[in-house]
Amino acid sequence: MRKLFQEDLHNLGDKLHEVVVLVHQAMGKAYRAFETANVHLAEEVIADDVQIDRLQAMLDEKAVELLALQGPVASDLRLVVGALRMSTSMERMGDLARHIAQLVRLRYPEHVAEHSLRRVYQEMAEKDILIAKKLVELLLTRDPQLISEIESLNEQINDLHAGVFITIAGDQWTAGGAASADAALTSRYFERFADHGVSVARKVGYLHTGELNAR
Template sequence: MRKLFQADLINLGEQLIQITSLVHTAMEKAYTAFDTTDLQLAEEVIAADAQIDRLQVELDEKAIELLALQGPVASDLRMIVGALRMSTSLERMGDLARHIAQLARMRYPDRVAPDALHPVFEKMAKLTTQISSRLITLLETRELHLVAEIHALNEQLNDLHASVFTIVAAEDWQQSPATSVDSSLVSRFFERYGDHAVAVANKVDYLVTGSWDSRELS
């Protein structure tokens, strides 16, 4: 029974990696659809989000089953509860990629944001994919130096998010209210994607060390 239980725990970890990989791909494709006004790619991202949702439900159901039937000890309990919380953050990251794709679809054939903001959004997109790429490696290896790297990348993302609001609020901003809202939303979606990735990274840190140290209980 113990061997089967340990196999189930390993499977939970593998499911988390699978979902993170799908979320990473979703954001890459969502940004490409946003940047190039690729309607077909936007539709692909929107449709693929259902798979992320389904995998999250499957993971959560298995985790709850293990909690109910196995009576896990403290370290295993941390793993199961952590998997539940991480899957929620990952599912929300998938939703944020879908939101960007939906904006691209809604404004097609026009671009969502003005040309002046696209260099900023390109930087934000690169940061989000760097963050989720490191998150995949963190889940695979549990090398905790990656947690600090994810935090540092997310700080850069936060700075860019703040810069978008500064641009949109400037007196010389000549875009329509709809464009202002869309641009602010895209920036917010990137920023929240990073925040959820940080939350997952913090939970991996906790699973490995058993301590939150100075990190937030996110």
């Protein structure tokens, strides 16, 4: 029984890794669609999000089953609880990539971003994609240095996000209501993706130390 339980725990880890790989791919595709107004790629991101949702549901179902039937303790319990929490954040990251793709579809054939903000969004997206890439590595290595790097990237994205709102509120901003809403939403989606990435990273730290807010 113990051997089977350990195999189940290992499978949970494999599923988490599978989900975060898909999330990394989703944000990469979503930004490419956003940058190029590629509605076909946007549709692909939207359709693929179903797979992320399905994997998250399967992972959560298995984690709850282990909690109910195995009664794990100590580090094993942390792994199961951590997997539940991480899967929720990863699923939300997939949703945020989908939201960006949905903006592309909504505004096609026009670009979503005002020209003055495109460079900022490029920086935010590149940092988001890097966060997701580092999460893929973190789940394999549990290297605490990666957690610090992810937190640093998130802080940079927060600064960029604040700058977008300063731009929208400035006297030189002349875009209409729809474009202003798109600008705010786009920035928010990129910013929240990073926030959830930090949440996942810190939960990996929790698995290692037992401290939920471990850095």
